[in-house]
Amino acid sequence: MEALIQGLCSGLYERELPMKLALLSAVAGESIFLLGPPGVGKSLIARRLKFAFRDGTSFEYLMSRFSTPDEIFGPISIKKLKEEDKYERLTSKYLPGANIVFLDEIWKSGPAIQNALLTILNEKIYRNGEQEMYVDIKGIITASNELPPEKESFQPLWDRFLLRYEMGGIRDQRNFLRMITDTQDVYADDIAEADKIANAQLEAWSREIDAIKLPPEVLNTIQVVRHKLEEENQRANREAPPVQVFDRRWKKIVRLLRTAAFLNGREEVDLMDCFLMVHALWSDPRQREHIQEIVSETIRKHGYSMAINLGMLRREIEAFEQEVRTETRIEHKVAEDRLEVIQDEYYAFSPGEKPFQGELLRIEDFNKLSLEDEQVVNIYDEAQTLRHRLKARRSRQEHAIDITYNSVSQTYPLRTTKVERSQLIPKKPHPLLVEHWEK
Numbered sequence: 001m002e003a004l005i006q007g008l009c010s011g012l013y014e015r016e017l018p019m020k021l022a023l024l025s026a027v028a029g030e031s032i033f034l035l036g037p038p039g040v041g042k043s044l045i046a047r048r049l050k051f052a053f054r055d056g057t058s059f060e061y062l063m064s065r066f067s068t069p070d071e072i073f074g075p076i077s078i079k080k081l082k083e084e085d086k087y088e089r090l091t092s093k094y095l096p097g098a099n100i101v102f103l104d105e106i107w108k109s110g111p112a113i114q115n116a117l118l119t120i121l122n123e124k125i126y127r128n129g130e131q132e133m134y135v136d137i138k139g140i141i142t143a144s145n146e147l148p149p150e151k152e153s154f155q156p157l158w159d160r161f162l163l164r165y166e167m168g169g170i171r172d173q174r175n176f177l178r179m180i181t182d183t184q185d186v187y188a189d190d191i192a193e194a195d196k197i198a199n200a201q202l203e204a205w206s207r208e209i210d211a212i213k214l215p216p217e218v219l220n221t222i223q224v225v226r227h228k229l230e231e232e233n234q235r236a237n238r239e240a241p242p243v244q245v246f247d248r249r250w251k252k253i254v255r256l257l258r259t260a261a262f263l264n265g266r267e268e269v270d271l272m273d274c275f276l277m278v279h280a281l282w283s284d285p286r287q288r289e290h291i292q293e294i295v296s297e298t299i300r301k302h303g304y305s306m307a308i309n310l311g312m313l314r315r316e317i318e319a320f321e322q323e324v325r326t327e328t329r330i331e332h333k334v335a336e337d338r339l340e341v342i343q344d345e346y347y348a349f350s351p352g353e354k355p356f357q358g359e360l361l362r363i364e365d366f367n368k369l370s371l372e373d374e375q376v377v378n379i380y381d382e383a384q385t386l387r388h389r390l391k392a393r394r395s396r397q398e399h400a401i402d403i404t405y406n407s408v409s410q411t412y413p414l415r416t417t418k419v420e421r422s423q424l425i426p427k428k429p430h431p432l433l434v435e436h437w438e439k
Contacts, residue, residue: 001263004195008048011186013175015041018165021279022049025163026100026139027197027205028259030252031121033106033158034143035285036167042143044186046102051189053138054196059098063108072103072113073126080129088129096126096135106142107154114157121160138202147284162252163279166288205262212258213268217302221274224302226250228294229281240286253280271299337416339399346380350413358387361414366401369394374404 008023009016018034022045025032034042043060050058061072070076074094080086091097103109109117119125121140125132142161148154170176226245233242253276260276261269278295282288342348346360358379365377374391381387391404400413 004052004191004197007191007195008052010190011182011184012041012044012048013179013182014170014172015045015167018045018167019048021163021165022046022139022141023052024256024259024263024276026052027202027263028162028209028256029124029138029206030162030256031140031142031160032163032165033161034141034165034167035145035147036143037145040167040169042141042167043102043104046100046141047187049139049141050100051191052197053099053202054193054198056099056138056196057097058100058102059093059095060102061095061104063103063105063113065108065110067109067113069112069116072109073116073128086129088131091126091128091133095137096120096128096133099136099138101137101140103140103142105144106157107144107146107148111153114154118156118160121157136199158283159246159249162249162256164282165279166285209255209258209262212261212266214254214258215268217271218257218269218274220302221271221298222250222254222277224298225274225277225281225295228298229291232290232294240290241284243281243287243291244283245281249280253277256280274299333420333422335418335420337399338419340415340417346384348415350415357381360384361401366394366414369401371396377401 005020005023009019012019018032018041022032026049034045036042046060047058050056061067070089072095074089074091074096077086077088077090080088089096095101103117116126119127120135120137124135124137126135127133148158170179229243229245233244256276257269257273260273261267264270264273275295278288278292281291281295339347341363342360345363347363347366348360349358359382360380362378362380365375368375369377369392371394374393376389377392378386379388379390392401395402395411397411397413399416400411402409402411
């Protein structure tokens, strides 16, 4: 993943963050909106994102007030209409047939285009005539040099763009000079094929992302940020519009945090991942700075403090448990005899006790024996050659078996070895404690 990100960001100056956010949104199955004037690299982000996927195809379109669904979703199939009386579009080289989609000046789109986009953004489904077709879109990037007009009904579409990022010109003078003198073709696919993401890999990642854990300090941070935003919305004399974040967006944010943790090789979300929430919470640039303060302060006060407190509490509990064990029990070393195992497979008869020139008995045969019923067991010599098959049962003498031959039963001890183990013995309470326990 590191090699892929380096390749995607190669030749980009002060555009690494939107490039990484675009890739993150694509892996998470979400979309991103880029706000900024013409010429700051919005379309470049989309074109380079296509290179992250093997056999990736892209669809790019500059919206206008006169854009029609035919230009976005494909023209009507005359053949289908004429021969089968079906109203269907030819979608293969248009938005429904692409992997990466870039729609510039998105707020100039008409209601028909918006309604179709809502279904694609929500469910990855496009209704083509009478049939519903699944679209294999990895990422949708939309852009504009303005926010959605308040008087028009863009709110449902605006809410579907999980990540929002404002782009501007290059600020650092050295980066600016490097950019204008750089001769690298940033629109060329120079990503190694081995570094690209395959479809099967992305599907497997999706299942692994769902398994990423959310520790208590992260959940606490999300709760506190949500509560603070609600409090802020109630405050009078606000300069910026209220921050409206509904349940669906919070759920998508959690999925985004899980994706970030997964791509960084972690099994659980880290508090550092929570800083990504800033890019998913604002709907007006005037809100962004204050949201940044709320998220940062919450992580510092409620996230890290909770993580530290949980760690300290865990250590205190472990110390207390150890103290209780020490005060109530005494550790005592006990030596006991255990059957000696030979070559992981046999028990050996005690020296001087060799039934019929046999030395070894299979552990498997011994474990089958009971005190009552006789079983046939195999007796082997030192070379593990079978010497006899005899009837035997478990002896009432510990670590021994009773072998019957010619109706005569004889006990044969097995070889043992001394093993030391620890045994915890409860301490007897002090007499005063016993006397006053019930009082």
